[in-house]
Amino acid sequence: MPNPITRLHAVALPLLRDNLDTDELIPVSENTRSSMSGWGDGLFAGRRYLDGAGHTPDPGFILNQAPYDRAEIIVSGGNFGCGSSRESAAWALRDYGFKVVLAISFNETFKRNCIINGLAPLAISRDDAERLAANIGRDPQTGVFVDLESGTLRHGEHGTEMKFQLDPFYGALLMSGRTEDDMLGALQPDIDRRREALVGAEPWLRSGGLAGPQSL
Amino acid sequence: MSGTTLFEKIWSAHQVGELPGGRAALVIDRMTLHELSGGYALRDMETSGERPHLRSDQIFAVADHAMSTAPDRGPHDSLSPGGSAMIASLEQSCRIFGYRYAPPDDEAHGIVHVAGPEQGFILPGTTHVCGDSHTCTVGAFGALAFAVGSTEVATVLRRSALIVQRPKTMRITLTGQLGPQVFSKDVALRLLAEHGVRLALGYVIEFAGPLVESLSMEARMTLCNMAAEMGTRYALIAPDDTTFDYLRRTVPASPEMIEAAILSWRGLGTDPGATFDREIALDVGSLVPQVSWGTTPQHTVGVDGSVPDPVAAGDAGTQAGAERALRYMRLQPDQKLASVPIDAAFIGSCTNARLSDLRAAAAILKGRKVAAGVRAMCTPGSMKIRAQAETEGLDAVFKAAGFEWRKAGCSNCAGREGPIWADLRVISSTNRNFENRQGPGTRTHLASPATVAASAITGRITDPRSLAGAI
């Protein structure tokens, strides 16, 4: 179960361009892990390292520079997370320590992948994204305040308030730290009853699998 | 009088509880797994000591994506980075949890959406998921089959259920008869050309009408497969006698049980009075074989047509997209498609590598030879299809024509044979013509297996009717 995100004050990484795709978030060459965890060092691997597989940091890449190396928020442009539907793009962000993705718009599959992995995908206007990135560039140490309850964010404690969009159902999940999996856990008795009822009424549902028709 | 749609019948039978925003928890009946999206969840459960909630009869696993299709392949051979380890991991996890895994030389092995139905694993009226965007292929059986991500695969293993946002409903009614050398692939491409890749965004498609009723299960699967390119993850066709005949042959259950099931499945179809949120119709009577010219499946015209001029393409965005596509494809506006030379020809994938597809291609290849310089390759959709084709002597026709005859798997649908087609122009029986999909710089033209075969023979994009004596 991910930690609930209600309010967050953290360093934000500005990468303000459109169409930042999943291949940039996690290149194919890094898609070799056999678990759904442990993807943090693959994040931005194509740009973050000087020598690819050797993982020697490239000091020229922003994620390798303080204070951005401890960023928990990313600020980007339109159609964020487009390209291949690989879920490891969300795992890499999550495992590096990111909690919030602020972008002008999101690829739908990527947005879903954020939610089911406890990352908050928050949509902001282009004007706000540009203003925010400029402010961060001037003063990265101050960090960004995000408040999921009120649907607002600010650069620094006294910065101008900006609004973001998030489906209320997703907002409730993120603020409670629950995933859809957890919600289903609470419904498990109902699910099991329905499952039994279906198999009872339609015994052919058990015709698959190793043992064939007799696998009852 | 109102009625209920096929979709609504399946949805309400599986819905548990109502959640905000039109969402519900749906009980999931069955899941297919492949090595790229399916192995993670099992491996993580193995590590954590958790036991899956899904019974052994609810899972069918097969390594298709990264699996080599070389005729002498070993059980874990792969050309993809990390592929061998993922294949071995899926196989091992299935052994530990008691799930059915089809090893690569078993007849049950094949592309997950091809092998699943052949093994009788897909049943009407069920909910079915797989971590793969073309899961809707098997919606052709009247199963609500849809794509999920890896974390959702884990959730289904753990809960036998998923939270799903209810889609709106769309019926696509198809009428008319297909002419010679025109196939359901051409129908799907035509729909994409006319309505675009966002046609069914937010909708479940039900394909219906006299044409659909006349199609074989294989042709229906091709149609539903291409729904993934229409912006949806759900496609359905009501089960009928064609479906039931197929299931009688494939489902591993007693004849009595199958007949009882059929009795129940007969009630699944959309009721006469039911309404849809959107209706689309297409008459295929004058449809000609279709070929894509660009880098999205909606970039499609008749094989007798020309590459469109981007200037004529609607808004600025569409125009810019078409211009970029032409640059990538190295084609000129108004160029005749039938004149375009090809470097390679591919018959394979979950779209068009079933027995009827191989027969249609072989009918054109018989007694002919692939044009000099064209690399031609066939990867049957499953090992069972491969064996059936060999019984019929189709392999001999392919080989004599100059096609490579490989084992089953996804193969170069997604460039998994290595960069063998780098910078080449390929005519392909697959479903996606995206930039670099089939290899770096590879320029893909989507078409039916017959059009692929005809083009392989002449070395340029060719109307199959011209070789089949149909025009």
Ligand code: SF4
């Ligand atoms: S054949 Fe191609 S489209 Fe089908 S599942 Fe395999 S990679 Fe995907």
